[in-house]
Amino acid sequence: MKLGLPTFLRTTTFKLALLYSAMFAAFSAALLVYLYYSTVYYIRNESDRRLDLEFEQLGNAYYTGGMERLSQSVLERMTRTGSTYFYYLEDSSGRKIAGHFQRMPVAPPEVDSKTVYFDFDQPEPDGSMIVRSAAGKFVRLRDNGGALLVAFDTAQQTAIVVRIQRAIFIAAPIGLVLSLLGGVLISRGAASRADELARTAEAVMGGELGRRVPVRGSGDEFDRLGQRINAMLDQIEKLVDATRNTGNAIAHDLRSPLSRLRNRLEIALSQPLSQEAASATLNETVEEVDRVLATFNAILRLARLEAGAEGERVRMDVSELAEELAELFDPACEEAELTFRSQIARHLMILGDRDLIGQALSNMLDNAVKYTPAGGTISFTAARGPDGTIDLTVVDSGPGVPQEARKTVVQRFQRLDSARTQPGSGLGLSLVDSVADIHGGELILRDAGGPPGQPGLKAILRLPRA
Amino acid sequence: MTPDTLVDDTVVGDTMRVLVIEDDAEMASFIEKVLVEAGHSVDTAIDGERGLELARSVDFDALVVDRMLPAKDGLTLLKEYREAGGKTPALFLSALGDVQNRVQGLKAGADDYLSKPFAPSELAARVEALGRRQVGEPQVTSLKAGDLEMNLLTRKVTREGKKIDLQPREFRLLEYLMRHAGQVVTRTMLLEKVWDYNFDPQTNVIDVHISRLRAKIDKEFEEPLLHTVRGAGYRLQG
Numbered sequence: 206m207k208l209g210l211p212t213f214l215r216t217t218t219f220k221l222a223l224l225y226s227a228m229f230a231a232f233s234a235a236l237l238v239y240l241y242y243s244t245v246y247y248i249r250n251e252s253d254r255r256l257d258l259e260f261e262q263l264g265n266a267y268y269t270g271g272m273e274r275l276s277q278s279v280l281e282r283m284t285r286t287g288s289t290y291f292y293y294l295e296d297s298s299g300r301k302i303a304g305h306f307q308r309m310p311v312a313p314p315e316v317d318s319k320t321v322y323f324d325f326d327q328p329e330p331d332g333s334m335i336v337r338s339a340a341g342k343f344v345r346l347r348d349n350g351g352a353l354l355v356a357f358d359t360a361q362q363t364a365i366v367v368r369i370q371r372a373i374f375i376a377a378p379i380g381l382v383l384s385l386l387g388g389v390l391i392s393r394g395a396a397s398r399a400d401e402l403a404r405t406a407e408a409v410m411g412g413e414l415g416r417r418v419p420v421r422g423s424g425d426e427f428d429r430l431g432q433r434i435n436a437m438l439d440q441i442e443k444l445v446d447a448t449r450n451t452g453n454a455i456a457h458d459l460r461s462p463l464s465r466l467r468n469r470l471e472i473a474l475s476q477p478l479s480q481e482a483a484s485a486t487l488n489e490t491v492e493e494v495d496r497v498l499a500t501f502n503a504i505l506r507l508a509r510l511e512a513g514a515e516g517e518r519v520r521m522d523v524s525e526l527a528e529e530l531a532e533l534f535d536p537a538c539e540e541a542e543l544t545f546r547s548q549i550a551r552h553l554m555i556l557g558d559r560d561l562i563g564q565a566l567s568n569m570l571d572n573a574v575k576y577t578p579a580g581g582t583i584s585f586t587a588a589r590g591p592d593g594t595i596d597l598t599v600v601d602s603g604p605g606v607p608q609e610a611r612k613t614v615v616q617r618f619q620r621l622d623s624a625r626t627q628p629g630s631g632l633g634l635s636l637v638d639s640v641a642d643i644h645g646g647e648l649i650l651r652d653a654g655g656p657p658g659q660p661g662l663k664a665i666l667r668l669p670r671a
Numbered sequence: 672m673t674p675d676t677l678v679d680d681t682v683v684g685d686t687m688r689v690l691v692i693e694d695d696a697e698m699a700s701f702i703e704k705v706l707v708e709a710g711h712s713v714d715t716a717i718d719g720e721r722g723l724e725l726a727r728s729v730d731f732d733a734l735v736v737d738r739m740l741p742a743k744d745g746l747t748l749l750k751e752y753r754e755a756g757g758k759t760p761a762l763f764l765s766a767l768g769d770v771q772n773r774v775q776g777l778k779a780g781a782d783d784y785l786s787k788p789f790a791p792s793e794l795a796a797r798v799e800a801l802g803r804r805q806v807g808e809p810q811v812t813s814l815k816a817g818d819l820e821m822n823l824l825t826r827k828v829t830r831e832g833k834k835i836d837l838q839p840r841e842f843r844l845l846e847y848l849m850r851h852a853g854q855v856v857t858r859t860m861l862l863e864k865v866w867d868y869n870f871d872p873q874t875n876v877i878d879v880h881i882s883r884l885r886a887k888i889d890k891e892f893e894e895p896l897l898h899t900v901r902g903a904g905y906r907l908q909g
Contacts, residue, residue: 517771536882537875540879567870568873
């Protein structure tokens with residue numbers, strides 16, 4: 206899905222970029238205005254200071270030597286090379302005594318002094334005249350009535366200001382365009398990440414449950430969001446799988462016993478039955494229904510387990526539970542003419558659900574009791590395993606499980622052919638496997654090392670230690 | 672079990688008046704039949720509203736409440752009943768059998784929980800046990816069943832004055848049986864109440880423990896006290 210421009214203009218990222226550009230522009234403008242005024246102010250100030258200095262020196266000449274000394278001083282300054290000042294001195298009657306100008310360019314003040322700005326024509330070496338601007342101070346001389354003008358050419362000052370203005374007028378639009386462009390680029394990048402999320406969501410909605418958000422590994426918020434979404438999708442996929450599997454299992458494993466049931470009832474209906482035969486048939490039927498219900502419950506339980514919907518894990522002493530179960534199973538083993546040995550290390554702590562762990566261990570023990578022929582041995586141990594684990598192990602001296610069948614034996618409803626004659630839903634070890642799974646552990650099946658033909662099974666429920 | 676009864680005769684105990692709140696007509700009549708056969712009188716309500724009304728207006732000995740009900744579900748019904756001060760013990764029925772649902776039911780004010788489908792004898796035994804509970808369990812220091820005596824303080828058990836040595840678990844098993852003397856208790860009840868297990872250990876572990884206990888309390892005596900009730904559970908003769 207490619208974003209069209211109008212859509213793009215509506216995105217949050219673009220709006221943010223626009224806002225940042227505007228803020229950047231406002232800040233830059235304020236900075237430039239400040240720079241402009243402070244520069245202009247500085248230049249003016251500096252000129253004023255130097256003008257004052259000029260007057261101070263000329264004033265000294267006037268006070269020490271009168272008009273004569275002053276006019277001399279003015280003439281000296283006019284001829285001094287490199288002087289940037291213009292001078293004009295007149296007497297009380299308004300006659301020119303000395304100065305750059307033919308005649309007074311501006312009217313002198315009646316008393317004291319005034320700041321003056323004026324234009325004047327200056328002859329160039331080629332005979333033409335150019336108009337120049339000047340700024341300065343006109344002072345009425347005390348006691349004497351004459352007047353003195355000192356001014357400087359403002360061309361240089363103006364040039365600097367103009368240059369600054371031009372720089373501002375050129376730089377500002379470029380800066381604005383660049384900041385907008387940068388904003389757009391950045392928001393484009395963000396928008397494309399958001400786009401990836403949207404595309405993944407669409408693909409998943411379209412049935413592609415395995416699709417995941419690409420994660421770049423930069424650890425930014427989009428990556429974090431992507432990881433969360435991926436984890437959520439994993440969970441959803443697991444749930445959907447569990448539901449699908451449950452459906453399959455129900456179809457597969459409940460259909461045949463239900464058909465058997467139906468057949469039995471059909472046969473019973475088709476022939477006249479004695480009271481005794483009828484009640485025998487009904488008894489068998491009830492038993493069959495009970496088995497179907499047990500299988501059904503087991504399927505539901507497994508499905509809930511696999512979906513992670515069951516079990517509340519708390520820190521628990523698994524040794525206590527193991528001791529209890531050993532005590533619970535010991536007499537049953539004796540009854541079945543089996544030797545039962547248990548060795549439970551004390552205070553093995555795990556993070557687990559007591560009922561689930563109990564059910565798993567019971568299934569392992571029950572399995573051993575069922576498949577071990579009379580005279581055999583069952584041992585139950587709980588001990589520390591490798592790498593911070595706890596091993597809960599049941600070893601029997603039964604027929605064992607061949608290497609190639611060990612994977613399938615923990616899958617649902619897989620029972621070895623030889624075991625078909627034994628009662629059970631075939632869900633025992635799959636449940637142990639699921640319980641191990643949700644506790645972050647594993648179910649390990651091995652040969653117990655017995656004689657050929659009767660190697661025995663060693664089942665280890667390995668759980669992380671808490 | 673004779674073909675026309677659901678519950679073994681030996682289950683029949685004290686007569687109670689039981690209110691069954693269940694919307695499924697077939698299930699309701701099944702429960703009614705089971706409880707009537709066990710010697711109780713039964714009233715039924717087919718939705719939560721009516722059930723709550725009836726439970727409040729009539730003094731029943733026990734309530735049997737289904738979880739999913741029209742008008743008012745079982746959890747809400749129980750909560751409201753208890754909040755209004757209703758004391759009648761209740762058995763909660765549900766097709767949802769997992770642990771969380773059981774905990775929810777007990778929290779809402781149920782005294783016991785039974786998941787569907789259940790055996791008739793299981794239902795009868797649990798309702799019977801509820802009735803006993805209502806009488807209350809006063810702080811007794813000793814229990815007695817026939818000539819069997821148990822001192823809860825010294826943890827001494829004697830029969831006809833002869834001392835009987837019990838393992839701690841056997842002691843708790845016998846204590847539970849004696850507290851429910853004359854009543855049928857099922858294997859599941861024993862697993863739940865004596866072992867505190869909410870899972871099914873599958874192998875006939877309870878039977879074996881019972882037969883060991885029986886060897887200790889009955890073997891050397893003329894009259895057996897601990898009986899097996901076929902298809903249901905066990906009963907300690909009162």
